[in-house]
Amino acid sequence: MNALVLHLDGIRVPVERAGSSRKARLTIEADGSLCLRAASDVAPDELEQFLISKRAWVYRKLSEKEALQHEPVTKEMVDGEGFSYLGRSHRLQLSDDATDVRLERGRLVLPRVKADAGAEPIIEWYRRRGEAWLKPRTRSWAERLRVEPEAISVADLGHKWGSASAQGRVRLHWATFQLTPALVDYVLVHELAHLREPHHGPAFWQLLTRAMPDYEGNKDELAQRGARLWFGETR
Template structure:
């Protein structure tokens, strides 16, 4: 389908451009998502500081611009918070004594001279074969991915039955800056880093994504479904927003 260019809109003397994909206001660039199911406007500030806005399909361009302008103070505050949190994620080193998270607990690393497997978790420590330390991140990610696959499969099986959601596949992979996603065909995916979160927070991620199996957007119906199965979801969501960055440094 051929897309026609939209005319520039000017607000406050500053040019603002809108399209089906981008919206620029006051030097900020948003990714725009339109949906026939959407009834209200919603702005999201991702962990990276990336901005997006979800809007009803019939919402006028000027309406989006005015909504963003009303939220500028909130948006800039959130961007500053995300930038500050990003600074709290030091890169891990594969040396004796370094701490690595697993299901919310930190385990110290111990380099082993003689060990048959590359990595094991025993006696409260991650034990890494010293000769494999140069591949430490690759080995640890593989270990996390296998454990996450087992953990999330069990959680999804239990919660999906309770929530009345049909899931055909559970997949663990690198999802960039998303904790999870619910795709077409009943496939739910989780970031391998989600296995580093405390179990109660990882469970929130599961409930959140399964609720998307019934409600694709973050409508009131979506949050009602989440609350039905996780009454304290607000506290868990806030914890994830404030502390999730801790797992970024691997």
């Protein structure tokens, strides 16, 4: 593995060698870090030039992102705190009888004994519930894309919404399940499409367009809303 890292005014820009396209692509990840993707035969000099030509774009994008991000969203495990699940808001209700976190009559019920455990019980609930929701969804999308995922799971993926391994394991971030079903579907379809097209080349986007013709709107909305989701920070 080539671990080339370039710098733009002191900002680290790791280079990911992938695909065969001569055209390099610079992206800003969900956490604001930069990544440059290019075929392995593009010379470092060329990549450096490309990066410099992108300087203005990088600063514009980073400042847009900062304006969106404000402070990280924090939650408090108290009665009335709001949690979003599949685009709907639910108030938290502490309960003396409940033994598990669950949705009940529109409320997210948290056993009082677990209220001191921080975000963990709630995150675990998103994880389990998200996995159950994903299973049938995955089946129908996988059929449409003609892929056969080996396993589907929900986990904490840091700054990534989803991942797909060469072995066919697809994972989604638990925080994704705060978004509307259409946006979770976008993340799911995106990762499933990677089982056929590992890289973000033209063939990948074509495949995505065929499966989900309106994907671009979802992609933009994910970029905007994603920055304001709750990622497990408590106060």
